[in-house]
Amino acid sequence: MLWEWEDGDEAARTGEEVPVDFDFFSFFEPKDYYKILEVDYDASEETIRSSYIRLALKWHPDKKQGEEKATSRFQDINEAYQVLSNPVKRQEYDKKGVLYVQDQNAA
Secondary structure, X not given: OOOOOOOOOHHHHXXXXXXXXXXXXXXXXXXXXXXXXXXXXXXXXXXXXXXXXXXXXXXXXXXXXXXXXXXXXXXXXXXXXXXXXXXXXXXXXXXXXXXXXXXXXXX
């Protein structure tokens, strides 16, 4: 089968670089929810909550308009809080670490 170019593939055919908003290597980086929320591993629920609020306000996409990484950072902050604010999920995350994140992404 021969490759047929689609209408929007002019840049690919001419060899021009096409900007892609995708970080391939981010799949291989383990997510440390404690570091994302900037708290210690033995942080209390209140400390986790207050750090989440502070970071969510700081990185909210509406406040960081024009910054490409703001949405991604905000999503990571929310994801970390969803796990660390739930005692059952936090205990499982503490046991499994990176494997917990991979299990959740596969589901």
